[in-house]
Amino acid sequence: xxxxxxxxxxxxxxxxxxxxxxxxxxxxxxxxxxxxxxxxxxxxxxxxxxxxxxxxxxxxxxxxxxxxxxxxxxxxxxxxxxxxxxxxxxxxxxxxxxxxxxxxxxxxxxxxxxxxxxxxxxxxxxxxxxxxxxxxxxxxxxxxxxxxxxxxxxxxxxxxxxxxxxxxxxxxxxxxxxxxxxxxxxxxxxxxxxxxxxxxxxxxxxxxxxxxxxxxxxxxxxxxxxxxxxxxxxxxxxxxx
Amino acid sequence: xxxxxxxxxxxxxxxxxxxxxxxxxxxxxxxxxxxxxxxxxxxxxxxxxxxxxxxxxxxxxxxxxxxxxxxxxxxxxxxxxxxxxxxxxxxxxxxxxxxxxxxxxxxxxxxxxxxxxxxxxxxxxxxxxxxxxxxxxxxxxxxxxxxxxxxxxxxxxxxxxxxxxxxxxxxxxxxxxxxxxxxxxxxxxxxxxxxxxxxxxxxxxxxxxxxxxxxxxxxxxxxxxxxxxxxxxxxxxxxxxxxxxxxxxxxxx
Numbered sequence: 001x002x003x004x005x006x007x008x009x010x011x012x013x014x015x016x017x018x019x020x021x022x023x024x025x026x027x028x029x030x031x032x033x034x035x036x037x038x039x040x041x042x043x044x045x046x047x048x049x050x051x052x053x054x055x056x057x058x059x060x061x062x063x064x065x066x067x068x069x070x071x072x073x074x075x076x077x078x079x080x081x082x083x084x085x086x087x088x089x090x091x092x093x094x095x096x097x098x099x100x101x102x103x104x105x106x107x108x109x110x111x112x113x114x115x116x117x118x119x120x121x122x123x124x125x126x127x128x129x130x131x132x133x134x135x136x137x138x139x140x141x142x143x144x145x146x147x148x149x150x151x152x153x154x155x156x157x158x159x160x161x162x163x164x165x166x167x168x169x170x171x172x173x174x175x176x177x178x179x180x181x182x183x184x185x186x187x188x189x190x191x192x193x194x195x196x197x198x199x200x201x202x203x204x205x206x207x208x209x210x211x212x213x214x215x216x217x218x219x220x221x222x223x224x225x226x227x228x229x230x231x232x233x234x235x236x237x238x239x240x241x
Numbered sequence: 242x243x244x245x246x247x248x249x250x251x252x253x254x255x256x257x258x259x260x261x262x263x264x265x266x267x268x269x270x271x272x273x274x275x276x277x278x279x280x281x282x283x284x285x286x287x288x289x290x291x292x293x294x295x296x297x298x299x300x301x302x303x304x305x306x307x308x309x310x311x312x313x314x315x316x317x318x319x320x321x322x323x324x325x326x327x328x329x330x331x332x333x334x335x336x337x338x339x340x341x342x343x344x345x346x347x348x349x350x351x352x353x354x355x356x357x358x359x360x361x362x363x364x365x366x367x368x369x370x371x372x373x374x375x376x377x378x379x380x381x382x383x384x385x386x387x388x389x390x391x392x393x394x395x396x397x398x399x400x401x402x403x404x405x406x407x408x409x410x411x412x413x414x415x416x417x418x419x420x421x422x423x424x425x426x427x428x429x430x431x432x433x434x435x436x437x438x439x440x441x442x443x444x445x446x447x448x449x450x451x452x453x454x455x456x457x458x459x460x461x462x463x464x465x466x467x468x469x470x471x472x473x474x475x476x477x478x479x480x481x482x483x484x485x486x487x488x489x490x491x492x493x494x
Contacts, residue, residue: 020251024258031262038269074287077294084298098302099473106476160349211291213298216349218476 077211079140080227084213088132090125097132100125101155101174101225102217108157109221114170126174133175137229151175151229160220292379296354297401303348304372304403305410309472311341312412313481321485324419325493330367333415338365345372354378368407368414375400411450411470412481418466421447423491426462430489437462461486461494 084098104125108114120126137151153175158166212226315337324333342363345351355361355374362373377400407414425443432439437455440462444453454465468481486494 016248016251020255023255027255027258027262031266034266035269038266073291074294077291081294081298093471093478094469095471095473095478099478102473103476103478211294213295214350215302216299219347219349222349 072209073211076209076227076229077213079137080211080213080225083133083136084215084225086132086136088128090128097129098215100129102215102223104129105155105157105215105217105221105223108169108172109159109217112169114157114172120172130175137175137227140229151227153225153227156224156226158222158224160222166222289379293377296377296379299350299354300372300374300377300401301403303345303350304370304405306474307341307345307348308370308405308407308410309412309474309481310344311337312407314340314344315415316481316483320415321419321483321493324416330416334365334367337370337415338363341365341370367416370405370407372403372405373400374403377401408450411468411472413448413450418448419493422464422485422487423493426487426489427491430462440464458486461488 084096084101086097087094088097088100089095090100104123107123115123133153137153155172155174157169157172159169161167209229210227212224215223215225217223315333318336318340320333320336323336342361345361345363351361351374354377360374360376364371364373421444425440425447429436429439429443437457440455441453444455444464445451448466450470451466451468454467456463456465463484463486465484466482471478471480473479488494
Protein backbone atom coordinates (compact mmCIF):
# COMPACT_ATOMS: atom_id res chain seq x y z
CA UNK A 1 0.00 0.00 0.00
CA UNK A 2 2.77 2.34 1.00
CA UNK A 3 4.57 1.76 -2.32
CA UNK A 4 1.39 2.43 -4.34
CA UNK A 5 0.76 5.67 -2.43
CA UNK A 6 4.35 6.86 -3.01
CA UNK A 7 4.11 6.18 -6.75
CA UNK A 8 0.90 8.22 -7.02
CA UNK A 9 2.53 11.08 -5.19
CA UNK A 10 5.55 10.87 -7.48
CA UNK A 11 3.33 10.91 -10.59
CA UNK A 12 1.36 13.84 -9.22
CA UNK A 13 4.50 15.80 -8.37
CA UNK A 14 6.04 15.03 -11.76
CA UNK A 15 2.89 16.21 -13.53
CA UNK A 16 2.88 19.43 -11.51
CA UNK A 17 6.55 20.10 -12.24
CA UNK A 18 6.01 19.20 -15.90
CA UNK A 19 3.21 21.77 -16.14
CA UNK A 20 5.43 24.34 -14.42
CA UNK A 21 8.24 23.51 -16.86
CA UNK A 22 5.93 24.02 -19.85
CA UNK A 23 4.80 27.38 -18.47
CA UNK A 24 8.36 28.52 -17.73
CA UNK A 25 9.57 27.28 -21.12
CA UNK A 26 6.75 29.16 -22.82
CA UNK A 27 7.67 32.31 -20.86
CA UNK A 28 11.29 31.94 -21.91
CA UNK A 29 10.29 31.72 -25.58
CA UNK A 30 8.16 34.86 -25.17
CA UNK A 31 11.08 36.60 -23.46
CA UNK A 32 13.48 35.73 -26.27
CA UNK A 33 10.96 36.94 -28.86
CA UNK A 34 10.52 40.18 -26.93
CA UNK A 35 14.26 40.76 -26.69
CA UNK A 36 14.57 40.08 -30.41
CA UNK A 37 11.94 42.70 -31.25
CA UNK A 38 13.55 45.26 -28.94
CA UNK A 39 17.02 44.68 -30.31
CA UNK A 40 15.71 45.14 -33.87
CA UNK A 41 14.22 48.50 -32.87
CA UNK A 42 17.53 49.50 -31.39
CA UNK A 43 19.50 48.42 -34.46
CA UNK A 44 17.29 50.50 -36.73
CA UNK A 45 18.21 53.62 -34.78
CA UNK A 46 21.88 53.07 -35.40
CA UNK A 47 23.52 54.70 -38.33
CA UNK A 48 25.60 52.33 -40.28
CA UNK A 49 29.18 53.44 -40.29
CA UNK A 50 29.63 51.99 -43.74
CA UNK A 51 27.36 54.66 -45.20
CA UNK A 52 30.22 57.11 -44.89
CA UNK A 53 31.64 55.45 -47.96
CA UNK A 54 35.10 54.30 -48.73
CA UNK A 55 38.16 56.20 -47.58
CA UNK A 56 38.39 58.06 -50.84
CA UNK A 57 34.67 58.73 -51.04
CA UNK A 58 33.52 62.20 -50.07
CA UNK A 59 30.57 62.83 -47.82
CA UNK A 60 27.92 65.11 -49.17
CA UNK A 61 25.67 67.41 -47.22
CA UNK A 62 22.04 68.07 -48.07
CA UNK A 63 23.07 70.43 -50.85
CA UNK A 64 25.38 67.84 -52.37
CA UNK A 65 28.38 69.89 -51.35
CA UNK A 66 31.41 67.70 -50.88
CA UNK A 67 33.17 68.15 -47.63
CA UNK A 68 36.05 66.61 -45.84
CA UNK A 69 34.07 66.87 -42.61
CA UNK A 70 37.05 67.16 -40.35
CA UNK A 71 37.86 69.33 -37.39
CA UNK A 72 39.20 72.02 -39.74
CA UNK A 73 35.68 72.41 -41.14
CA UNK A 74 34.31 72.86 -37.64
CA UNK A 75 37.00 75.43 -36.90
CA UNK A 76 36.14 77.27 -40.10
CA UNK A 77 32.43 77.18 -39.33
CA UNK A 78 33.04 78.75 -35.93
CA UNK A 79 35.18 81.43 -37.55
CA UNK A 80 32.45 82.12 -40.10
CA UNK A 81 29.87 82.42 -37.30
CA UNK A 82 32.17 84.81 -35.43
CA UNK A 83 32.61 86.88 -38.58
CA UNK A 84 28.85 87.05 -39.24
CA UNK A 85 28.15 88.04 -35.64
CA UNK A 86 30.87 90.70 -35.62
CA UNK A 87 29.97 94.37 -35.86
CA UNK A 88 31.31 97.01 -38.21
CA UNK A 89 30.52 100.64 -38.66
CA UNK A 90 28.40 101.47 -41.71
CA UNK A 91 27.91 105.21 -42.19
CA UNK A 92 28.33 105.87 -38.50
CA UNK A 93 26.00 103.05 -37.43
CA UNK A 94 27.20 99.77 -36.03
CA UNK A 95 25.78 96.80 -37.87
CA UNK A 96 26.25 93.11 -37.54
CA UNK A 97 27.87 91.57 -40.59
CA UNK A 98 25.02 89.09 -41.02
CA UNK A 99 22.54 91.97 -41.23
CA UNK A 100 24.72 93.85 -43.71
CA UNK A 101 24.98 90.73 -45.91
CA UNK A 102 21.22 90.14 -45.68
CA UNK A 103 20.70 93.72 -46.78
CA UNK A 104 23.14 93.29 -49.65
CA UNK A 105 20.93 90.40 -50.73
CA UNK A 106 17.94 92.74 -50.89
CA UNK A 107 19.49 94.34 -53.99
CA UNK A 108 19.85 90.92 -55.62
CA UNK A 109 16.26 90.03 -54.84
CA UNK A 110 15.08 93.38 -56.20
CA UNK A 111 16.88 92.74 -59.49
CA UNK A 112 16.13 89.03 -59.41
CA UNK A 113 19.71 88.26 -60.39
CA UNK A 114 23.17 88.53 -58.90
CA UNK A 115 25.05 91.80 -59.32
CA UNK A 116 27.64 92.30 -62.01
CA UNK A 117 31.25 92.96 -61.03
CA UNK A 118 30.88 96.72 -61.54
CA UNK A 119 27.54 96.82 -59.72
CA UNK A 120 28.83 95.03 -56.67
CA UNK A 121 31.96 97.16 -56.50
CA UNK A 122 29.78 100.27 -56.64
CA UNK A 123 27.69 99.06 -53.70
CA UNK A 124 28.81 100.91 -50.53
CA UNK A 125 27.77 98.05 -48.24
CA UNK A 126 29.72 95.56 -50.31
CA UNK A 127 32.90 97.59 -49.91
CA UNK A 128 32.59 97.53 -46.14
CA UNK A 129 31.79 93.80 -46.11
CA UNK A 130 34.78 93.16 -48.38
CA UNK A 131 37.06 95.17 -46.14
CA UNK A 132 35.87 93.44 -42.95
CA UNK A 133 35.99 89.96 -44.47
CA UNK A 134 39.47 90.51 -45.84
CA UNK A 135 40.79 91.68 -42.48
CA UNK A 136 39.10 88.84 -40.62
CA UNK A 137 39.98 85.92 -42.90
CA UNK A 138 43.45 87.15 -43.90
CA UNK A 139 44.38 87.03 -40.24
CA UNK A 140 42.88 83.61 -39.78
CA UNK A 141 44.44 82.17 -42.93
CA UNK A 142 47.92 83.32 -42.09
CA UNK A 143 47.54 81.70 -38.70
CA UNK A 144 46.71 78.27 -40.07
CA UNK A 145 48.39 78.29 -43.47
CA UNK A 146 51.74 80.06 -43.15
CA UNK A 147 53.09 78.79 -46.47
CA UNK A 148 50.37 80.25 -48.61
CA UNK A 149 46.65 80.33 -48.13
CA UNK A 150 43.52 81.20 -49.95
CA UNK A 151 39.90 81.57 -49.17
CA UNK A 152 36.74 82.29 -51.05
CA UNK A 153 33.67 83.71 -49.39
CA UNK A 154 30.58 83.53 -51.49
CA UNK A 155 26.86 84.01 -51.13
CA UNK A 156 24.14 81.82 -52.58
CA UNK A 157 20.84 83.61 -52.95
CA UNK A 158 17.83 81.40 -52.69
CA UNK A 159 14.14 82.00 -52.90
CA UNK A 160 11.29 79.92 -51.58
CA UNK A 161 9.08 79.27 -54.55
CA UNK A 162 7.26 76.30 -53.07
CA UNK A 163 6.74 74.63 -49.71
CA UNK A 164 9.37 72.03 -50.57
CA UNK A 165 12.46 74.17 -50.30
CA UNK A 166 14.55 77.03 -51.59
CA UNK A 167 15.43 77.44 -55.26
CA UNK A 168 18.83 78.91 -56.14
CA UNK A 169 18.84 82.33 -57.80
CA UNK A 170 22.56 82.71 -58.24
CA UNK A 171 25.84 82.97 -56.39
CA UNK A 172 28.02 85.96 -55.73
CA UNK A 173 31.65 85.78 -54.78
CA UNK A 174 32.25 88.35 -52.06
CA UNK A 175 35.89 87.90 -51.28
CA UNK A 176 38.41 85.72 -53.00
CA UNK A 177 42.14 85.83 -53.03
CA UNK A 178 44.37 83.72 -55.21
CA UNK A 179 44.10 80.02 -54.54
CA UNK A 180 47.30 78.60 -55.86
CA UNK A 181 47.77 74.90 -56.07
CA UNK A 182 50.45 73.25 -58.14
CA UNK A 183 51.05 76.53 -59.93
CA UNK A 184 47.40 76.75 -60.95
CA UNK A 185 45.32 79.66 -59.84
CA UNK A 186 42.04 78.01 -59.01
CA UNK A 187 40.09 81.11 -58.11
CA UNK A 188 41.05 83.14 -61.18
CA UNK A 189 39.84 80.37 -63.37
CA UNK A 190 36.41 80.89 -61.95
CA UNK A 191 36.38 77.78 -59.86
CA UNK A 192 35.66 79.09 -56.45
CA UNK A 193 34.17 75.92 -55.16
CA UNK A 194 35.67 72.87 -53.73
CA UNK A 195 34.05 70.47 -56.15
CA UNK A 196 35.53 72.28 -59.12
CA UNK A 197 38.94 72.23 -57.53
CA UNK A 198 38.67 68.54 -56.84
CA UNK A 199 37.32 67.49 -60.19
CA UNK A 200 39.52 69.70 -62.36
CA UNK A 201 42.79 69.57 -60.53
CA UNK A 202 42.50 66.44 -58.45
CA UNK A 203 43.28 68.29 -55.27
CA UNK A 204 43.25 66.24 -52.13
CA UNK A 205 40.30 66.88 -49.87
CA UNK A 206 42.78 67.45 -47.07
CA UNK A 207 43.90 70.70 -48.61
CA UNK A 208 40.65 72.58 -48.20
CA UNK A 209 38.17 73.23 -45.49
CA UNK A 210 34.62 74.13 -46.25
CA UNK A 211 31.79 75.51 -44.15
CA UNK A 212 28.52 77.32 -44.63
CA UNK A 213 25.89 79.13 -42.59
CA UNK A 214 22.50 80.49 -43.52
CA UNK A 215 20.78 83.84 -43.19
CA UNK A 216 17.05 84.46 -43.59
CA UNK A 217 16.36 88.07 -44.65
CA UNK A 218 12.62 87.31 -44.71
CA UNK A 219 10.22 84.40 -44.74
CA UNK A 220 10.78 83.56 -48.41
CA UNK A 221 14.46 84.20 -48.86
CA UNK A 222 17.64 82.61 -47.73
CA UNK A 223 21.25 83.62 -48.20
CA UNK A 224 23.74 80.84 -47.74
CA UNK A 225 27.19 82.12 -46.83
CA UNK A 226 29.87 79.69 -47.89
CA UNK A 227 33.54 79.74 -47.26
CA UNK A 228 36.27 77.64 -48.75
CA UNK A 229 39.62 78.02 -47.12
CA UNK A 230 42.84 76.22 -47.65
CA UNK A 231 46.44 76.21 -48.57
CA UNK A 232 49.27 73.96 -49.50
CA UNK A 233 50.75 73.15 -46.14
CA UNK A 234 48.28 73.17 -43.30
CA UNK A 235 49.61 73.40 -39.79
CA UNK A 236 49.42 70.13 -37.91
CA UNK A 237 50.39 69.40 -34.37
CA UNK A 238 54.15 69.35 -34.00
CA UNK A 239 54.93 71.30 -37.16
CA UNK A 240 53.80 71.64 -40.75
CA UNK A 241 52.53 68.73 -42.83
CA UNK B 242 -0.64 18.36 2.65
CA UNK B 243 2.71 17.65 1.05
CA UNK B 244 1.27 18.02 -2.44
CA UNK B 245 -0.27 21.36 -1.54
CA UNK B 246 3.05 22.63 -0.23
CA UNK B 247 4.64 21.50 -3.50
CA UNK B 248 2.01 23.41 -5.52
CA UNK B 249 2.67 26.59 -3.60
CA UNK B 250 6.42 26.34 -4.20
CA UNK B 251 5.98 25.75 -7.95
CA UNK B 252 3.42 28.54 -8.27
CA UNK B 253 5.78 30.89 -6.48
CA UNK B 254 8.64 29.83 -8.75
CA UNK B 255 6.57 30.43 -11.90
CA UNK B 256 5.34 33.74 -10.54
CA UNK B 257 8.89 34.92 -9.73
CA UNK B 258 10.10 33.92 -13.18
CA UNK B 259 7.24 35.85 -14.77
CA UNK B 260 8.18 38.92 -12.68
CA UNK B 261 11.88 38.57 -13.50
CA UNK B 262 11.31 38.20 -17.24
CA UNK B 263 8.80 41.06 -17.27
CA UNK B 264 11.22 43.35 -15.48
CA UNK B 265 14.05 42.36 -17.84
CA UNK B 266 11.93 43.14 -20.90
CA UNK B 267 10.85 46.45 -19.39
CA UNK B 268 14.42 47.51 -18.66
CA UNK B 269 15.49 46.51 -22.20
CA UNK B 270 12.69 48.63 -23.58
CA UNK B 271 13.57 51.63 -21.44
CA UNK B 272 17.28 51.26 -22.13
CA UNK B 273 16.82 51.13 -25.90
CA UNK B 274 15.77 54.78 -26.09
CA UNK B 275 18.88 56.06 -24.35
CA UNK B 276 21.46 54.17 -26.31
CA UNK B 277 24.15 56.27 -27.96
CA UNK B 278 25.12 56.01 -31.56
CA UNK B 279 28.02 53.91 -32.62
CA UNK B 280 29.69 55.51 -35.55
CA UNK B 281 33.12 54.37 -36.50
CA UNK B 282 33.76 56.96 -39.20
CA UNK B 283 34.67 60.20 -37.43
CA UNK B 284 33.82 62.22 -40.53
CA UNK B 285 30.21 61.32 -39.96
CA UNK B 286 30.30 62.69 -36.43
CA UNK B 287 32.06 65.83 -37.65
CA UNK B 288 29.39 66.20 -40.30
CA UNK B 289 26.70 65.98 -37.66
CA UNK B 290 28.44 68.65 -35.60
CA UNK B 291 28.67 70.88 -38.68
CA UNK B 292 24.97 70.48 -39.38
CA UNK B 293 24.23 71.12 -35.74
CA UNK B 294 26.36 74.28 -35.97
CA UNK B 295 24.24 75.54 -38.89
CA UNK B 296 21.00 74.80 -37.01
CA UNK B 297 22.21 76.45 -33.81
CA UNK B 298 23.47 79.54 -35.63
CA UNK B 299 20.09 79.93 -37.32
CA UNK B 300 18.06 79.40 -34.17
CA UNK B 301 20.28 81.85 -32.30
CA UNK B 302 19.93 84.46 -35.06
CA UNK B 303 16.17 83.89 -35.10
CA UNK B 304 16.15 84.32 -31.31
CA UNK B 305 17.94 87.67 -31.58
CA UNK B 306 15.44 88.92 -34.15
CA UNK B 307 12.49 87.62 -32.16
CA UNK B 308 13.83 89.33 -29.06
CA UNK B 309 13.83 92.74 -30.74
CA UNK B 310 10.43 92.16 -32.34
CA UNK B 311 9.00 90.95 -29.02
CA UNK B 312 10.49 93.98 -27.27
CA UNK B 313 8.82 96.34 -29.75
CA UNK B 314 5.49 94.51 -29.48
CA UNK B 315 5.64 94.75 -25.69
CA UNK B 316 6.29 98.50 -26.03
CA UNK B 317 3.26 98.81 -28.31
CA UNK B 318 1.12 97.26 -25.60
CA UNK B 319 1.85 100.17 -23.28
CA UNK B 320 4.20 98.38 -20.95
CA UNK B 321 5.36 101.59 -19.24
CA UNK B 322 1.81 102.56 -18.36
CA UNK B 323 1.28 99.08 -16.94
CA UNK B 324 4.42 99.29 -14.83
CA UNK B 325 3.36 102.77 -13.68
CA UNK B 326 -0.02 101.33 -12.65
CA UNK B 327 1.72 98.79 -10.44
CA UNK B 328 1.80 95.67 -12.65
CA UNK B 329 4.01 93.01 -11.06
CA UNK B 330 7.42 92.34 -12.60
CA UNK B 331 6.43 88.73 -13.26
CA UNK B 332 3.50 89.92 -15.37
CA UNK B 333 5.79 92.18 -17.39
CA UNK B 334 8.10 89.20 -17.93
CA UNK B 335 5.11 87.09 -19.00
CA UNK B 336 3.99 89.72 -21.49
CA UNK B 337 7.47 89.92 -23.01
CA UNK B 338 7.76 86.10 -23.07
CA UNK B 339 4.51 85.75 -25.02
CA UNK B 340 5.52 88.36 -27.56
CA UNK B 341 9.00 86.89 -28.05
CA UNK B 342 7.53 83.41 -28.47
CA UNK B 343 5.00 84.67 -31.03
CA UNK B 344 7.77 86.38 -33.00
CA UNK B 345 10.04 83.34 -32.73
CA UNK B 346 7.42 81.01 -34.16
CA UNK B 347 7.20 83.22 -37.26
CA UNK B 348 10.93 83.14 -37.94
CA UNK B 349 11.67 81.08 -41.09
CA UNK B 350 14.82 79.58 -39.57
CA UNK B 351 12.77 78.22 -36.68
CA UNK B 352 10.23 76.75 -39.09
CA UNK B 353 13.04 75.03 -40.96
CA UNK B 354 14.92 73.60 -37.99
CA UNK B 355 12.46 73.30 -35.12
CA UNK B 356 9.16 72.66 -36.87
CA UNK B 357 6.09 73.13 -34.69
CA UNK B 358 6.17 75.94 -32.16
CA UNK B 359 5.37 73.42 -29.42
CA UNK B 360 9.04 72.54 -29.40
CA UNK B 361 10.01 75.99 -28.19
CA UNK B 362 10.17 77.27 -24.63
CA UNK B 363 10.93 80.91 -23.85
CA UNK B 364 11.68 82.06 -20.32
CA UNK B 365 12.01 85.76 -19.50
CA UNK B 366 13.49 86.74 -16.19
CA UNK B 367 13.94 90.49 -16.05
CA UNK B 368 16.61 91.22 -18.64
CA UNK B 369 17.62 87.61 -19.18
CA UNK B 370 15.93 85.58 -21.88
CA UNK B 371 16.35 81.86 -22.35
CA UNK B 372 15.21 79.93 -25.40
CA UNK B 373 15.03 76.16 -25.36
CA UNK B 374 14.30 74.23 -28.51
CA UNK B 375 13.83 70.50 -28.71
CA UNK B 376 13.49 68.05 -31.60
CA UNK B 377 15.73 70.14 -33.81
CA UNK B 378 15.69 68.86 -37.37
CA UNK B 379 19.23 68.46 -38.63
CA UNK B 380 20.08 68.44 -42.33
CA UNK B 381 20.67 65.02 -43.80
CA UNK B 382 24.02 63.61 -44.71
CA UNK B 383 24.31 61.37 -47.70
CA UNK B 384 27.10 59.13 -48.77
CA UNK B 385 28.31 59.40 -52.33
CA UNK B 386 26.72 56.71 -54.40
CA UNK B 387 24.86 55.30 -51.44
CA UNK B 388 21.27 55.35 -50.43
CA UNK B 389 20.31 58.53 -48.61
CA UNK B 390 20.00 58.17 -44.89
CA UNK B 391 18.04 60.56 -42.81
CA UNK B 392 19.71 61.51 -39.60
CA UNK B 393 17.42 63.28 -37.26
CA UNK B 394 15.75 63.12 -33.96
CA UNK B 395 16.51 60.04 -31.93
CA UNK B 396 19.87 59.36 -33.52
CA UNK B 397 21.56 62.63 -32.73
CA UNK B 398 19.37 65.11 -31.00
CA UNK B 399 20.48 68.72 -30.82
CA UNK B 400 18.99 70.57 -27.87
CA UNK B 401 19.92 74.21 -28.24
CA UNK B 402 19.74 76.32 -25.14
CA UNK B 403 20.20 79.96 -26.03
CA UNK B 404 20.58 82.60 -23.37
CA UNK B 405 20.42 86.26 -24.24
CA UNK B 406 20.49 89.46 -22.32
CA UNK B 407 18.64 92.65 -23.26
CA UNK B 408 21.63 94.87 -22.51
CA UNK B 409 23.97 92.70 -24.57
CA UNK B 410 21.50 92.95 -27.45
CA UNK B 411 21.50 96.75 -27.25
CA UNK B 412 18.23 97.08 -25.31
CA UNK B 413 17.31 97.51 -21.65
CA UNK B 414 14.77 96.09 -19.19
CA UNK B 415 11.42 97.94 -18.96
CA UNK B 416 11.22 97.92 -15.16
CA UNK B 417 14.73 99.34 -14.86
CA UNK B 418 13.98 102.05 -17.45
CA UNK B 419 10.95 103.18 -15.44
CA UNK B 420 12.81 103.04 -12.14
CA UNK B 421 15.81 105.03 -13.44
CA UNK B 422 13.58 107.58 -15.18
CA UNK B 423 11.57 108.17 -12.03
CA UNK B 424 14.67 108.64 -9.91
CA UNK B 425 16.31 111.00 -12.40
CA UNK B 426 13.15 113.12 -12.70
CA UNK B 427 12.72 113.32 -8.92
CA UNK B 428 16.36 114.25 -8.37
CA UNK B 429 16.57 116.92 -11.11
CA UNK B 430 13.05 118.33 -11.59
CA UNK B 431 13.70 121.41 -9.51
CA UNK B 432 16.92 122.52 -11.18
CA UNK B 433 16.08 125.91 -12.68
CA UNK B 434 16.51 126.04 -16.46
CA UNK B 435 18.55 122.87 -16.75
CA UNK B 436 16.20 120.17 -15.46
CA UNK B 437 15.70 118.54 -18.89
CA UNK B 438 19.41 118.45 -19.66
CA UNK B 439 20.24 117.06 -16.24
CA UNK B 440 17.56 114.35 -16.51
CA UNK B 441 18.96 113.41 -19.93
CA UNK B 442 22.45 113.19 -18.53
CA UNK B 443 21.28 111.21 -15.51
CA UNK B 444 19.28 108.65 -17.56
CA UNK B 445 21.95 108.22 -20.24
CA UNK B 446 24.60 107.61 -17.61
CA UNK B 447 22.60 104.67 -16.26
CA UNK B 448 20.83 103.32 -19.34
CA UNK B 449 23.78 103.14 -21.64
CA UNK B 450 22.22 101.46 -24.69
CA UNK B 451 19.86 104.34 -25.48
CA UNK B 452 20.17 108.01 -26.40
CA UNK B 453 17.67 110.05 -24.40
CA UNK B 454 15.98 113.37 -25.14
CA UNK B 455 13.87 115.05 -22.49
CA UNK B 456 11.31 117.83 -22.94
CA UNK B 457 8.78 119.44 -20.66
CA UNK B 458 5.06 119.14 -21.37
CA UNK B 459 2.97 120.84 -18.73
CA UNK B 460 3.78 119.29 -15.39
CA UNK B 461 5.29 116.21 -17.00
CA UNK B 462 8.66 115.40 -18.47
CA UNK B 463 8.58 113.53 -21.79
CA UNK B 464 11.44 111.07 -22.12
CA UNK B 465 12.29 109.96 -25.66
CA UNK B 466 14.53 106.91 -25.98
CA UNK B 467 16.34 105.92 -29.21
CA UNK B 468 18.51 102.83 -29.26
CA UNK B 469 22.16 103.30 -30.12
CA UNK B 470 22.18 100.00 -31.97
CA UNK B 471 20.53 99.58 -35.35
CA UNK B 472 18.52 96.40 -35.87
CA UNK B 473 17.75 94.71 -39.17
CA UNK B 474 14.01 94.13 -39.14
CA UNK B 475 11.61 93.66 -42.06
CA UNK B 476 14.44 94.19 -44.55
CA UNK B 477 15.28 97.58 -43.09
CA UNK B 478 17.75 98.94 -40.58
CA UNK B 479 15.78 100.43 -37.72
CA UNK B 480 16.43 101.79 -34.27
CA UNK B 481 14.13 100.96 -31.41
CA UNK B 482 12.50 104.12 -30.12
CA UNK B 483 9.81 104.90 -27.58
CA UNK B 484 8.65 107.70 -25.30
CA UNK B 485 6.69 108.09 -22.11
CA UNK B 486 5.83 110.84 -19.67
CA UNK B 487 7.01 111.03 -16.10
CA UNK B 488 5.26 113.35 -13.66
CA UNK B 489 7.17 115.43 -11.16
CA UNK B 490 6.31 112.94 -8.47
CA UNK B 491 7.39 109.98 -10.55
CA UNK B 492 3.99 108.91 -11.90
CA UNK B 493 4.00 107.41 -15.39
CA UNK B 494 1.54 108.96 -17.80
